[in-house]
Amino acid sequence: MLQIRNLTKKYGKFTALDNLNLTIDQGQIFGFVGPNGAGKTTTMKIVAGLLRPDSGQVYLDGIEQKEHIKEFKERIGYMPDFFGVYDNLKAKEYMEFYASIYGIEGEQSRKLSLELMDLVGLSDKADSYVDSLSRGMKQRLCLARSLIHNPEFLILDEPASGLDPRARYDMKEIIKELNKRGKTILISSHILPELAQMCTNIGIIENGKMMVTGTVEEIMTTRGTASPLVMRFVNGQEKAIEILKENELVDNITIRDNSVSILFKGNEEEEAMLLTDMIKNGAYVNYFSREESDLESLFIQITGHTEQDTGEA
């Protein structure tokens, strides 16, 4: 079990992580979702032991990271969100180089490197130069590299970023296979439906704080977002919004294009009363409906961002 407790990280005066808490149980694939700059990479780097927090603790099975950094690094594999340049290095040499960092040499290193390249579907590229591989292949190689010391916990920072649909699918299948083989996985992404298909649990981060964590179903239930209430107005939207703001059952008002979306905690009767109240006060409502909720709308409800807003998917 990985536990992150009250993690705070500042870059100068800017607070990137603000008392962040998170627990990931063994065997989970935990999807870490948030807009650009929310603090995902910072969190992942801290857990991987590559960045020091200003305060807070990270525990793996109750063992505190600061006191046992070597053991942490042995038990955790980290795949960064960028891939460096490796001139004149073949894929197998790249793998063997990383194996040597962990003291794995000779025949053992060659065998392990080929096994891992096979696992990520790159066995036919062992003799290709790293720089000649496609982006998807490089990312799979990077994943294979993070497995070289057989870590039980994997941290994957946007492993499918920039890949085409086929390559994304392949990456997802590899991650599911790794989970089946016993790896606990923390994965970040902006692609929410993809995370939903693959993850057991989701955490949504915004401005360095965990907004919500749980299974997808739990999140939707506890946030009351199972069905956001969406409405449109021909006239009187401002008045309607005033009414919405005063209603105790209304949470999180999102205004997008020509529609207003809210989290409404009331029952059907209270929903009808809300509509009546808006109409009585001069709002011309031409649409008022509970919408099917998915992860995308959940994300927007919680963070106020669309995937497009967050930049690269």
Ligand SMILES: Nc1ncnc2c1ncn2[C@@H]1O[C@H](COP(=O)(O)OP(=O)(O)OP(=O)(O)O)[C@@H](O)[C@H]1O
């Ligand atoms: N080395 C640094 N120096 C100063 N500010 C930084 C540094 N690294 C990150 N930040 C800032 O900290 C915040 C969190 O960054 P981080 O990379 O953790 O976010 P993220 O959620 O991973 O974003 P993205 O989805 O874009 O990768 C951002 O505002 C970023 O600009």
